Amino acid sequence: MASMTASNPDKPRITVEAPVLRVGAGTADYQGLDRFVDSLRKPRGLHMTLLHVGILDELVGDIAAWTKGRAEPGKVLPEVTSWLTELPVLQGFLGKSDKLVPLGGGRLMGLEVDVPQDVHDYQALLVQGLHVLLDELGLDNIDDFILGSPALGYRSPRWLPHIAVGRARSRHEPPMEISPVAIEFGDSRIRHREALPADS
Template sequence: MQPFPRITVEVPVLGVGSGPADYEGLAQRVDSLRRVGGLHMTLLHIGILEDFSRDVTEWTKGITSADAAARETVRWLRSLPVLGAFSGTSDRLIVLGGGRIAGLEVDVPQQVHDFQVSLVEGLRVLLDGLLVDNVDDFILSSPALGFRYPHWVPHVAVGRPKSRSRGPVGIPPMTVAFGESRVRNGRFLPAVD
């Protein structure tokens, strides 16, 4: 059986540094360095739609059905505005995911922060419409959403850290180019009327 895909709002990485050698140089500090073509920055993680819908139903004690939650979430995702392409800079690697992931921390333009905040605000409005009470508590406790911290750190996961050090590691400054925002795995969302 095919696993359900994770749904995120993200921006794809179009390029890192001035050429392939800049990015490949990270292999000195990162194991299993990911291909540039598959890199992205997550702006908002929704998770597996079925899991998210079930979280809403459980939180509302059945007042909002999983079908209704899924339908309204798909409508919301399809109505999101698009953030235009932009560039950021990175000069350090950070450790994420309890030490399992190395990421480029990226300094991004203010409009990217503003867009990410608008996504979270839109999620709050969606959840309020789905009759979720204590929306912020739901966001921080929903297993599907997977929020660990209320503060968003712009980053691109690039592999596994070689070092057990938890602190940031300085790297030569490099530009990171991003494309327009998109709903990852949006083609797998169900049709809604």
Template sequence: MHSAPRITVEVPVLRVGSGAGDYEALGNYVDALRRPQGLHLTLLHIGVLADFARDIADWTKGSTTAGNAAGTTVAWLEGLPVLAGFAARAERLVLLGGGRVSGLEVEVPQHVRDYQVSLVKALHELLDALLVDNVDDFILSSQALGFRYPRWTPHIAVGRPKSRDRGPWDIEPVAVEFGPSRIRNRQFLPALDAGGGCRDQDLGLPGAGGGQ
């Protein structure tokens, strides 16, 4: 298990329903309901930066070093446009992570779906710039990225399922308010060196493994 923080592009949940009671009512379906202050909807998962950089270095057989892959990725993340806050709706719970997590399935506006598609397209462009060939194959095989499904399902992980059933479960419809998009764990991104890369020690990699 990784202790290093995972990097994602996400939107924070500001409010579920019209008050605390609307969220707490999900406890009828979910065990260990998560604190509402930490809820979010993931738009793009990058994973542990060092792992992502190492995946690229391995795939390119060293043509792109881990340090340069990490540095380019950090600069790319910092340059992503911000999605403004928006309102959405949820009316059912679904199972995630092989059935270990319950999530609110969220009906997001079309412009949010368009933004998420633009992130995936930008990821393709990033990988092209990093000399990754067969980008689709890389995305599906990268352990760091963890892409398991071809279609994005907007959801908010809220706790553990009470039932052993596979669901989904209809709930009383609730409005969900989201804040502007942000980079999760941004404060843990390493600083760039003069050449636009990251030092191996900043990534937690062995001295000879990645950067120059």
């Protein structure tokens, strides 16, 4: 298999996400989670990732490596950027959570979120669209690429709706039941959209 990129922490990661507008009845409901996690994240930055695209230069490098250079970076980058900016917007929605679960190999804790079916459908549409884009760029074995690309960062083909909220107290924290909370999400958006190359 072709060698693919290692991550550069200094460059922004591009994701499609739904921002969290409110957890529970307000700040106190969210702050109460600090009983279960360390370094509780600020409410303003909370979001649900719908699709992780990663650092664009690294994704382009992964595609070039996979195609053995047939997909030229100079042509791939505008295609990926155009695809991202033309994605439909998912309207804001309500979810709920009654469980904290370990994430990222146990380094983080997050709220596992129950979301409406149309959110699952939208996320599946994003992956399907990514599949079509990669096919048009000349990739083969696209499922293997999606799971193997360090830039995309997939660990599993199954999407678990969640919100990362803070550091786990240990690497072996089990899932924890919490009092149910409603979660309000805003319209989907591209995180770090300003980092996308300008249209030529």
